[in-house]
Amino acid sequence: MLEMQPPIFARSRPGRRGFDLPAAGVPTPGGPEDRPGSIAGLLGEVEMRDEPPRLPELAEPEVVRHYTKLSQLNHAVDTGFYPLGSCTMKYNPKVNDELTGLPGFAELHPYQAVEDVQGTLQAMWELEQQLLELTGMRRASLQPAAGAHGELVGILMIRAWQRDRGEGHRDTVIVPDSAHGTNLATASMAGYKVVEMPSSAQGLIDLGSLKETLSRHQVSALMLTNPNTLGLFEEDILEISRLTHEAGALIYYDGANLNAILGKAKPGEMGMDVVHVNLHKTFSTPHGGGGPGAGPVAVGETLEPYLPAPLVARRPDSAGTGGAADLEGSADTYRSPEFYFEQERPKSIGRVRGFYGNVGVLIRALAYIISMGGDGLQQATEDAVLNANYLRARLRDTYEIPCDRMSMHEFVASAGRQKSYGVNARDVAKRILDSGMHAPSIYFPLIVPEALMIEPTETENRETLDAFVEVMRQIDRESREDPELVRTAPHTTPVRRPDEVLAARRPVLRWVPEDPVNG
Ligand SMILES: *Cc1c(COP(=O)(O)O)cnc(C)c1O
DSSP, X not given: OOOOOOOGGGGOOTTXXXXXXXXXXXXXXXXXXXXXTSHHHHHTTTTSOSSOOOOOOOOHHHHHHHHHHHHHTSOOTTTSOOOBTTTOOOOOOHHHHHHXXXXXXXXXXXXXXXXXXXXXXXXXXXXXXXXXXXXXXXXXXXXXXXXXXXXXXXXXXXXXXXHHTTOTTOOEEEEETTOOHHHHHHHHHTTOEEEEEOBOTTSSBOHHXXXXXXXXXXXXXXEEESSOTTSOOOTTHHHHHHHHHHTTOEEEEEGGGGGGTTTTOOGGGGTOSEEEXXXXXXXXXXOSSSOOOOOOEEEOTTTGGGSOSOEXXXXXXXXTSXXXXXXXXXXXXXXXXXXXXXXXXXXXXXXXXXXXXOHHHXXXXXXXXXXHHHHHHHHHHHHHHHHHHHHHXXXXXXXXXXXXXXXXXXXEEEOHHHHTXXXXXXXXXXXXXXXXXXXXXXXXXXXXXXXXXXXXXXXXXXXXXXXXXXXXXXXXXXXXHOHHHXXXXXXXXXXXXXXXXXXXHSOOOSOOOSSOTXX
16 A cells, blocks of 8 residues: 655745756846836736745655656556456557657647648558458548547438438437447437337347337437447347338447457448447557547448548549658659548538547557557457456356356446345445456446446456456455455555545545645
């Protein structure tokens, strides 16, 4: 456990300094240099502080230790196991960060001329091609900044298409009851009514209730996740696609779980009309702390005209050339650069983000895809699925598994049995933290009581998985023998059970001194 030091303000001592700068040489107002036209005169009294800011006075090593310790209070993929279902918290190779940081990428300005940024445009264009290959779609926008943003873009495109064909009266989006909350939020933000559809006993979309829902409402779209949030592949996906299209609606494919099917199955071949890809989940960008992500949306033929503009495009006459290398020495190519922004898209729903997307995340994803290669991505998928099934098989004698059959990259267990000893899913999750591991997602999907949604990812070895099984078994024993120990967990973390609602609504991000500094 980390020893808690007095807050940094309390450690302040007058005169301690982390810097040593020469005197500023700027006259102060009212001082001898304060005459008309001087800096002090220009600033005037109003802008000047009456007193120095109340900053703690500390030497550099103390400041470094303070921030380094703070950084260690968080759990991270780089410090331990992180089986947070649906989030794909896998290890991200550092080489992808390094490539993104190359000055040719990192030091560009978004207002630079297209001729100057050919390398980045080529990387974006190539990423689009890779994503189209992996999803089986036709064209993609890299603009959306996250999965939820991609969802909104997708649904707005569906709405524009439907209005175009005179079917603007269709006012409903169908969402299975296992869906991620962002799906419902997206549909209602786009102005739709949301109809929730109950899952079958097997945890899948029920064809009977799909048919009924399609016939009872003016349906614009079905939003689905495949594999779904129970980690199960929708076996009737082709029939789901046929029924939905026959009813005049389109299908939105939530691609957050793409880590389970890369190189094995493509949404395009399942008949999907639009899919978002969470680059920060499947394609190697550290996430979880609210940092930038990217949620490109890829579409089939129907929605292609509606994609946000501009798109990155490549001149057809340059197809087949060697790419950016050809730029050298050819004055012609400079006048009409190979890669450009395609602005003329009359049916486009318009720009959805400032500039061109979170380009750093896009470069990371491309680096990851190229370095893994087709074989590597396929292997990652297989290992992710194997790891999830290994854990499911080893945990099924201690925890209930409501849909206990072959899963994809994640599965949902329940703390229902432990609840009879007085311990719920939250308590189990909190107790896991005492082992130095992160907890699974809990209480999601909503259709499983006391849900523990476990996604080990492909980057964990067998020893780690076995250690997690041991922790889960121990917590089950404790639930029977000493439930209070579990109910009061965690016991070793710097913060124990914060009020989660208050923490989200009124986050305290700043320590405010109670007494004047140095007082
Ligand atoms: C993560 C996730 C989303 C939302 O993606 P963000 O990138 O977090 O906005 C949507 N659906 C599912 C199933 C997810 O797991």
